[in-house]
């Protein structure tokens with residue numbers, strides 16, 4: 258699929274990687290971009306950062322991906338979408354056993370897995386009507402091997418990885434290409450408490466768009482992700498053992 262003249266919808270686009278997706282889409286000639294964000298009131302401040310010639314191409318859409326009503330309303334506005342980028346996500350940095358209760362794990366599943374599934378099911382017929390197009394799920398290297406320090410987040414993103422494989426098969430018949438992006442640590446609010454080298458969100462956004470054009474389904478862009486992929490395919494048990502050294506801090 259070509260990015261030029263595509264009509265894209267990006268969730269969680271008010272900050273972080275989502276915001277970089279909007280800029281990259283505009284720079285690469287997307288015809289129109291729907292900027293999904295929970296607080297569409299934040300849009301004008303963000304839009305002020307884009308070059309004047311691009312601003313008219315972006316339309317804000319208020320959307321919480323866990324809210325069926327918001328999704329229905331987004332559908333009525335964005336019936337011309339050819340590229341859906343499921344970027345919205347949360348990470349609560351909780352362990353599976355050390356967390357006080359199941360609230361955090363449920364919330365991560367509700368947003369990262371069920372929220373993405375909900376919007377994907379809603380937009381699948383739109384993509385079909387518009388010729389097939391493409392769909393991108395923003396996963397993480399933690400989709401492949403659990404990071405116990407964010408154990409419940411990893412589990413929700415592993416579920417999303419499985420979902421990505423499943424919808425790839427289901428949507429093939431309608432000509433929709435399905436991509437999964439597996440970033441390592443990225444310089445955004447989500448990773449602000451991670452004391453390690455991080456890559457820029459622009460790198461992920463630009464790398465995703467070129468991988469889409471090349472038809473690469475599994476997208477590893479930043480240096481940590483590229484190395485992680487090699488290590489994973491070489492010896493997944495060794496990676497699991499290595500990550501087991503980084504345990505969550507017990508809550509009490």
Ligand SMILES: NC(=O)c1ccc[n+]([C@@H]2O[C@H](COP(=O)([O-])OP(=O)(O)OC[C@H]3O[C@@H](n4cnc5c(N)ncnc54)[C@H](OP(=O)(O)O)[C@@H]3O)[C@@H](O)[C@H]2O)c1
Pocket residue numbers: 268269270271272273274275294295296320321322323344345346347348368372395396397398439440441442443444445446447448
């Ligand atoms: N940063 C990393 O190191 C890293 C690494 C691998 C993968 N990722 C993935 O990359 C994606 C983007 O994360 P980021 O790093 O850019 O994080 P971020 O800066 O925390 O941004 C997260 C975005 O998701 C939105 N969001 C959260 N819950 C939502 C909901 N229920 N409905 C709609 N939007 C919602 C947020 O909106 P509000 O502003 O309203 O909260 C925000 O726009 C996520 O899927 C994340 O898991 C990040």
